Amino acid sequence: MRSSLLVIAAALLVGAAPAQKLLTPGDIVTAAPASAWKEIPADDLLVIDLAGGGQVVIQLAPTFAPVHVANIRALARSGYWNGATVYRVQDNYVAQWGLNESDKPWPAGVNPKPPAEYVRPLRGLSIKSLGNPDPYAPAAGFADGWPVGYSPKAGWATLAHCYGSVGVGRDLAPDTGSGGELYAVIGHGPRQLDRNIALVGRVVEGIDRFSTLPRGPAPLGMYADKKQDVPIASIRLASDMPVAGRPAYQVMDTASPSFARYLKLRANRHDAFYEVPAGGVDLCNVVVPVRKLNLLP
Amino acid sequence: MRSSLLVIAAALLVGAAPAQKLLTPGDIVTAAPASAWKEIPADDLLVIDLAGGGQVVIQLAPTFAPVHVANIRALARSGYWNGATVYRVQDNYVAQWGLNESDKPWPAGVNPKPPAEYVRPLRGLSIKSLGNPDPYAPAAGFADGWPVGYSPKAGWATLAHCYGSVGVGRDLAPDTGSGGELYAVIGHGPRQLDRNIALVGRVVEGIDRFSTLPRGPAPLGMYADKKQDVPIASIRLASDMPVAGRPAYQVMDTASPSFARYLKLRANRHDAFYEVPAGGVDLCNVVVPVRKLNLLP
Numbered sequence: 001m002r003s004s005l006l007v008i009a010a011a012l013l014v015g016a017a018p019a020q021k022l023l024t025p026g027d028i029v030t031a032a033p034a035s036a037w038k039e040i041p042a043d044d045l046l047v048i049d050l051a052g053g054g055q056v057v058i059q060l061a062p063t064f065a066p067v068h069v070a071n072i073r074a075l076a077r078s079g080y081w082n083g084a085t086v087y088r089v090q091d092n093y094v095a096q097w098g099l100n101e102s103d104k105p106w107p108a109g110v111n112p113k114p115p116a117e118y119v120r121p122l123r124g125l126s127i128k129s130l131g132n133p134d135p136y137a138p139a140a141g142f143a144d145g146w147p148v149g150y151s152p153k154a155g156w157a158t159l160a161h162c163y164g165s166v167g168v169g170r171d172l173a174p175d176t177g178s179g180g181e182l183y184a185v186i187g188h189g190p191r192q193l194d195r196n197i198a199l200v201g202r203v204v205e206g207i208d209r210f211s212t213l214p215r216g217p218a219p220l221g222m223y224a225d226k227k228q229d230v231p232i233a234s235i236r237l238a239s240d241m242p243v244a245g246r247p248a249y250q251v252m253d254t255a256s257p258s259f260a261r262y263l264k265l266r267a268n269r270h271d272a273f274y275e276v277p278a279g280g281v282d283l284c285n286v287v288v289p290v291r292k293l294n295l296l297p
Numbered sequence: 298m299r300s301s302l303l304v305i306a307a308a309l310l311v312g313a314a315p316a317q318k319l320l321t322p323g324d325i326v327t328a329a330p331a332s333a334w335k336e337i338p339a340d341d342l343l344v345i346d347l348a349g350g351g352q353v354v355i356q357l358a359p360t361f362a363p364v365h366v367a368n369i370r371a372l373a374r375s376g377y378w379n380g381a382t383v384y385r386v387q388d389n390y391v392a393q394w395g396l397n398e399s400d401k402p403w404p405a406g407v408n409p410k411p412p413a414e415y416v417r418p419l420r421g422l423s424i425k426s427l428g429n430p431d432p433y434a435p436a437a438g439f440a441d442g443w444p445v446g447y448s449p450k451a452g453w454a455t456l457a458h459c460y461g462s463v464g465v466g467r468d469l470a471p472d473t474g475s476g477g478e479l480y481a482v483i484g485h486g487p488r489q490l491d492r493n494i495a496l497v498g499r500v501v502e503g504i505d506r507f508s509t510l511p512r513g514p515a516p517l518g519m520y521a522d523k524k525q526d527v528p529i530a531s532i533r534l535a536s537d538m539p540v541a542g543r544p545a546y547q548v549m550d551t552a553s554p555s556f557a558r559y560l561k562l563r564a565n566r567h568d569a570f571y572e573v574p575a576g577g578v579d580l581c582n583v584v585v586p587v588r589k590l591n592l593l594p
Contacts, residue, residue: 091505092460118573133430135564135577163389163485173572188460188485188581192566195573208388208512215505267432269489275470276415276492280432282579284485 022272025265029289032258037250037291038145044069045238046076046201047247048097050086051231056206057238057247058166058184059290063125063144064159065117065200068168071110071179072200076237078107080180085229086213090221092187095210096169097232098180106178116176118195119156126255127157131267132280136160136191140283142254142263146202147283149194159199162189162284164207168198186211189284204249204290252289262289319569322562326586329555334547334588335442341366342535343373343498344544345394347383348528353503354535354544355463355481356587360422360441361456362414362497365465368407368476369497373534375404377477382526383510387518389484392507393466394529395477403475413473415492416453423552424454428564429577433457433488437580439551439560443499444580446491456496459486459581463498483508486581501546501587549586559586 046058062069075081081099088096106112125143127150134140137149143157150157159165165185170177176198184203203210218224238246252259267281343355359366372378378396385393403409422440424447431437434446440454447454456462462482467474473495481500500507515521535543549556564578 091508132432135429135579136575172569190582192563192571192575192578192582194575196566196571211388212509212511214509266489269493272469274489274493278433278489278491281489282432285487285489 022270023265024269024271025262028258028262028265029252029291032252032256032262032289036253036256036258038253039293040204040249040251042239042241042246042248043073043237044201045204045247045249046072047234047236047238047241048206049233049235050209051233054206054209055247056184056209057204057249058201059204059249059251060201061146061159061199064120064146064157065168065198067111067114068117068177068179068198068200071114072182073237074107074109075179076235077240078109080104080107080110081232081235084232084235086210086232087216087226087229088183088220088222089186089210089213089216091215093185093190093221094183095186095213096181096183097230098169098182100181100229106180110178112178114176114178114198116174117198118176119158122150122152122155122157125150125157128254128259128263130281130283130286131263134283136194142259142286142288145251145254145288147286147288149191149283158195160189160283161185161191161193161199162202163187163287164203165189165199166201166203167193168200170197184210191284204251205247205292248293249290250293254288259288262286319567320562321566321568322559325555325559325562326549326588329549329553329559329586333550333553333555335550336590337501337546337548339536339538339543339545340370340534341498342501342544342546343369344531344533344535344538345503346530346532347506348530351503351506352544353481353506354501354546355498356501356546356548357498358443358456358496361417361443361454362465362495364408364411365414365474365476365495365497368411369479370534371404371406372476373532374537375406377401377404377407378529378532381529381532383507383529384513384523384526385480385517385519386483386507386510386513388512390482390487390518391480392483392510393478393480394527395466395479397478397526399477403477407475409475411473411475411495413471414495415473416455419447419449419452419454422447422454425551425556425560427578427580427583428560431580433491439556439583439585442548442551442585444583444585446488446580455492457486457580458482458488458490458496459499460484460584461500461504462486462496463500464490465495465497467494481507488581501548502544502589545590547588547590551585556585559583 086097168177169181268277465474466478565574
């Protein structure tokens with residue numbers, strides 16, 4: 001017999017707000033005022049169209065990795081990624097794309113040896129604390145709409161590797177990767193990578209286009225045969241697309257009262273499905289709310 | 298240009314043991330003696346064959362949910378699941394299967410109203426502590442080969458919702474679900490569900506057969522049209538299969554010295570790729586090692 005399983009537990013994830021007495025995190029998102037939202041600049045949106053159909057949109061994080069993000073913008077604008085493919089998909093880990101083994105020269109404006117933007121100064125960030133201990137950093141919370149680990153004592157902050165996080169492939173240190181090869185997390189947040197590799201953003205729409213791809217049979221989830229590679233039709237900045245057709249989104253302001261309420265409920269689910277609120281939550285289980293805007297008249 | 302990105306970071310996940318000075322968690326697994334492994338009884342393996350090809354194998358956890366596991370064995374043996382499908386796949390959450398909305402009567406031997414096996418007594422379990430705080434329970438660690446949250450003071454232990462965990466669909470409490478509808482986690486561990494729903498096992502092989510399925514377009518990831526449902530050819534216990542053709546596995550003994558070394562390295566990656574060991578790790582990022590046995594002569 002069927003169980004409508006998790007209907008309420010998961011209501012948040014589909015934005016539903018069922019009629020019930022006790023609020024869910026999704027209810028908070030639905031009721032958040034306009035002042036709780038910030039629009040993502042079109043220059044911070046990287047739009048990937050797969051040749052077989054489907055679009056993946058990434059929000060870039062210049063606040064955390066300005067040199068790598070500048071590289072990615074230059075690569076997109078120059079058409080560097082013409083012919084790019086998704087060539088690696090490892091279950092419960094990452095999907096990775098780019099030109100793979102190419103010797104194509106870097107276009108103008110690309111810094112081939114960026115600094116290691118694994119952490120940035122804590123100073124200048126407005127932090128909302130997660131409220132419970134984090135195994136990967138002295139403290140954890142949210143800054144500028146992003147999940148971060150940080151050290152109040154040492155004064156650094158780092159983007160956290162959560163589901164959907166986007167980072168820059170690299171070889172062994174001191175190489176930091178230039179931005180030509182990118183990966184997105186498609187499994188449990190591999191936070192051991194925090195502070196060891198440059199994160200540059202997160203997927204805000206279409207992660208399922210990566211997460212449903214066949215896993216690669218070769219070591220590390222590489223596709224064994226180039227025929228398996230998933231061709232990418234284009235990688236563009238939204239700011240280079242016509243206004244009428246470009247995707248646009250708002251992210252909840254993590255310094256807003258709405259986010260504080262949302263965070264509190266994520267750690268203390270008390271709606272009808274739940275019998276025992278956890279009283280805590282891990283950083284990657286607090287997905288910062290993002291909503292799509294409709295720019296068409 | 299290509300980056301061989303994460304090659305070493307991920308070596309564990311493919312069982313490789315590259316030649317290098319500093320040990321990886323994967324090296325510990327490769328070098329573990331026979332005494333560090335325990336075979337999974339064939340009666341604890343639920344084998345799902347998809348009609349379109351592909352096999353998913355689940356290890357059941359009678360130590361934690363004996364009544365639900367007894368139900369699942371009875372359902373498998375009676376052929377209750379003939380005609381079952383995967384009818385729900387929600388990105389970064391769960392894939393769910395069963396008969397969906399069926400009124401098929403329960404076969405003999407099934408308890409239609411099992412007790413809420415969300416926690417069990419801590420007593421009787423040999424616990425290996427995770428070694429750092431857990432947001433979802435007073436303490437966390439490993440018992441009998443499973444990731445668990447527990448309370449030394451209150452004396453309970455609960456299986457944790459990690460990638461690959463398998464649980465029992467239910468409606469609102471006090472319903473606990475009978476076992477006819479099951480789900481597997483295909484995203485970041487939704488540990489807010491711990492102690493709120495019965496976990497009965499984990500996928501030990503073939504999770505990608507679920508994680509790569511198209512996400513359902515209806516609310517909660519339900520497939521909107523029955524034509525989208527993914528048909529299941531059979532759900533059997535390995536103990537009901539011919540010995541020569543049944544899958545078999547060993548799980549690392551979480552009370553063994555090898556597991557202690559593995560856990561320590563998971564929290565302190567120091568091999569060539571890593572510059573900064575985290576010094577901690579979250580429960581779901583310590584995947585308990587499982588290896589397949591070849592029973593053919």
